[in-house]
Amino acid sequence: MSKRIVIVGGGVGGTMLANQLAGKLYPEILRGEVSIALLSNSPDHFYKPAFMYVAFNLFFQEELKRAERSLLRPEITFNVEEVTRFDFPGQRLKTRSGKVYDYDFLVIATGCVPAPERIEGLKEAGDHFYQYEPARQLAQRLSTIEKGRIFITVSFPQTPNVPHQCGIAPVETTLMLDDFLRRRGVRDKVEIIYTYPTTAQLLRNCLFLQRPTGEILPSIFEQKNIRFQRGFTLKRVDPDKKIAYSEEGDEQSFDILMATPPIRAVDAVLESGASQAPNHEGWLPTNHETLQVYGLENVYVIGDTVDLPVSKAGGACHNQAPVIANNIAAEIRLGTTIAVYDGRVQAVAQMGLNAGMPLWYDYQHDVLPTPPTKLGGLLRHGFNRGLYWAVARGML
Amino acid sequence: MDLSNESISPAISPVLNALMEKLKPLIDGGRLDNLVDLLSLVSDLVDLLDPPMVEKLAVLFENATATTWSVSNAIRTAKADSTKSEQPPGVYQLLKLLREPDTRRGVGFALKTLNVIGRQL
Known part of the structure; x- marks a missing residue:
């Protein structure tokens, strides 16, 4: 029977993972043995770091969003559905429209929300x-x-x-x-x-x-x-x-x-009972190497919803997505996980309106700050305006 | 620069010596000048780059990658579908394909693309 992979969340983590999974499992998809669906509560995808530039009148709303469908490979089924309930023992989800989605592998990529x-x-x-x-x-x-x-x-x-x-x-x-x-x-x-x-x-x-x-x-x-x-x-x-x-x-x-x-996790995750995080914050107990959720079968988590000590940012998702893609592919093909997340996060920090500082860190190493440069600033600018969309498509 | 200068700390001089040894063939052949000129050119390009130009280049990059991506997706998927059956599709199957909304959208898109190319001729 075909294995159904369902990714919940159309942010950068869910989107790049869906595309990488479609590439990784392409032979199985062609044979009808695997299907990938992505559910998001919005037809649009937002480049979230651009909101910071909006605060300084440096980005229009029209420039920071794209249709989510246009960022997904055609092998991926995309539905605008807000998940309202996770039924982990039954391996199914319920959405606001009343639909039920069964899954064999679930990836929670629902991010976090500000809670002032x-x-x-x-x-x-x-x-x-x-x-x-x-x-x-x-x-x-x-x-x-x-x-x-x-x-x-x-x-x-x-x-x-x-x-x-x-x-x-x-x-x-x-x-x-x-x-x-x-x-x-x-x-x-x-x-x-x-x-x-x-x-x-x-x-x-x-x-x-x-x-x-x-x-x-x-x-x-x-x-x-x-x-x-x-x-x-x-x-x-x-x-x-x-x-x-x-x-x-x-x-x-x-x-x-x-x-x-x-910040806190989204309502459906908060109410799922899978988190033991204090203060009703909803972070999922995450295996820091495989990115599976502790205590649940066949459930992975990517991005802001993890309870790991790494940044809640796209630069973390970028390194988590290949690990989850390889682990789900390996579970289907070999019956075990094979890839390990080392905690790596990378970014180009915007240090003032013109300067940038490329940085990286992982579980073992802190950021080693370097002097911010004009070139670093231009690199960040180029990323904001163009490179990001290739990253979301899983091309970079 | 006089590398034997005593002002260079003893810890640095072996590093400089090793570097000079590496560069010596380039200097002897007069080719180091090219590299210095190249560095100047790179530096000039950095000076000329401004945020609006980077934005234009970045948008160009997005357009190019998105188009390549869409076309390669379409070709990959169409190839997979077309090679599923050993028999070529019959006329009735082709007509059935024409009835599918995705096909009509794709044909419309192709015709519209040709239309806009025509407008620019």
């Missing part, structure tokens, strides 16, 4: 750049502020050793903000304060979640007259007084609160 409502007052008074509409609102504010105080906070999940979305994003946007306000000619009247919480995965009282990068940040910030403060874990926000309060007992006023908000 989890901190009192943050949804009302804070801004972020992890979705389109909030990023547009932030762009309006950043484009009109003439003087005052922009306060930057970062909230980590409460699950131990799990990072917030895209580890380098708060640093990138802080440096972009500095350049943006200089271009507008108001930087000398706007104070920027970058803060970081007391607990950042395994580190304490630092400015970044990896030590080597954290150690070079003070000199970078000092050169640009960006103030920085360790040990500020956002506890609540008073929207009327515009004051952010920390767990550590500090209180800081702001005109714009640019926050990296708490």
Whole structure:
């Protein structure tokens, strides 16, 4: 009987994995022994890192999305269906439209969602750049502020050793903000304060979640007259007084609160009962090598929904997708998994509006920061505008 | 540069010596000049590249890769379907294929492509 592989989620992880699986299992697909279906709650695919650029008026919505169908190989069945329930023992899914999908292999690629409502007052008074509409609102504010105080906070999940979305994003946007306000000619009247919480995965009282990068940040910030403060874990926000309060007992006023908000898994994953993550965050217990979900049969997870200590970013998916594709192919052909994820993540960090810093790390190695360069910035620009879509198609 | 200069630290001089040894054949043949010129050219290109040009090149890259991808997908799938049966399709089967929405969309696309090519002639 034909093996049905169902991938849930049309983000970059699900999309590149579906394409790589279609290539890997092409002989079986031709013989009708394997079928691949991808379910997504949207007909469109969004290049999520571009939302950060939207906050600085550098990307139009029309430029950051493509039809998901146009990014998938024709061998893949694509249905716009929102999965509402996972029935793991029965190996089937239910969707909002009432359809039922049976699977032999399931890949959960549903990502994560910002949850500013989890901190009192943050949804009302804070801004972020992890979705389109909030990023547009932030762009309006950043484009009109003439003087005052922009306060930057970062909230980590409460699950131990799990990072917030895209580890380098708060640093990138802080440096972009500095350049943006200089271009507008108001930087000398706007104070920027970058803060970081007391607990950042395994580190304490630092400015970044990896030590080597954290150690070079003070000199970078000092050169640009960006103030920085360790040990500020956002506890609540008073929207009327515009004051952010920390767990550590500090209180800081702001005109714009640019926050990296708490995050959680999507509803269907939260309600599936497969996660034991604290604070109802929903991260799935992930085998850090095979990327299978512990306690479930024939279920893999890719991208933001894992409970691994690696960045919740496309650069992680890019290295996880080949591992899952090889493991599912090997389970079908050999009856066992063969590939191991080494925790590798790569990216080109946007260090200000013009400079870029290529970086990589894995379970064993931290990022070794290098001086940001113009060429690095152009590489990132080229990736944003063209290379990304070839990556999603599984070509790069 | 005088490599025997005492100002070069003892730790660096073996590295420089090894590098010079590697470069010596290029210097002797007068070919190092070409490499230096090439580096200058690369540097000039970096100076000339600006974000709008990179954006245009990136969009060109996307268009080229997306088109190649779509065409190769179509050829691969059509080849697989066409070679499933040893017999060539009969007239009735061809007509049946024409009735399929995907075929009509594909034919429409091909005709529209020719139409736009015609407009540009």
